[in-house]
Amino acid sequence: MNETRKLDLAWLSLVLLSVGGAALGGQPDAGFMITVLVALVMGIKVRIVCDRFLELPTATRRIRQLMYAFCYGMPILVILTSAFGDALARLTAKLII
Numbered sequence: 001m002n003e004t005r006k007l008d009l010a011w012l013s014l015v016l017l018s019v020g021g022a023a024l025g026g027q028p029d030a031g032f033m034i035t036v037l038v039a040l041v042m043g044i045k046v047r048i049v050c051d052r053f054l055e056l057p058t059a060t061r062r063i064r065q066l067m068y069a070f071c072y073g074m075p076i077l078v079i080l081t082s083a084f085g086d087a088l089a090r091l092t093a094k095l096i097i
Helices: 003-025 032-053 061-096
Strands: none
Touching (some): 003 032, 032 061
8 A cells, every 4th residue: 555545544534533532522421431432532543643644653762752652641631630620620729829
């Protein structure tokens, strides 16, 4: 498969994942499992962008590790914020005042 075809498939995957993530996140009573699924979709999308469009596999090892930490760190932070949002809000309110 040529490179143009791979990029086209990556772009189509991103569009489908975006629509799927929006459908999941648009539920009126989104529970914790929906948050986990949306975070999973987000992680997959960021990984596709990093690998296909930023050409991260050809980057230096340190840059690649930092970007992959970001790729997996952001969905984890979304899950933690969903699980402990009230406690984090109280903590940050105390730090500001």
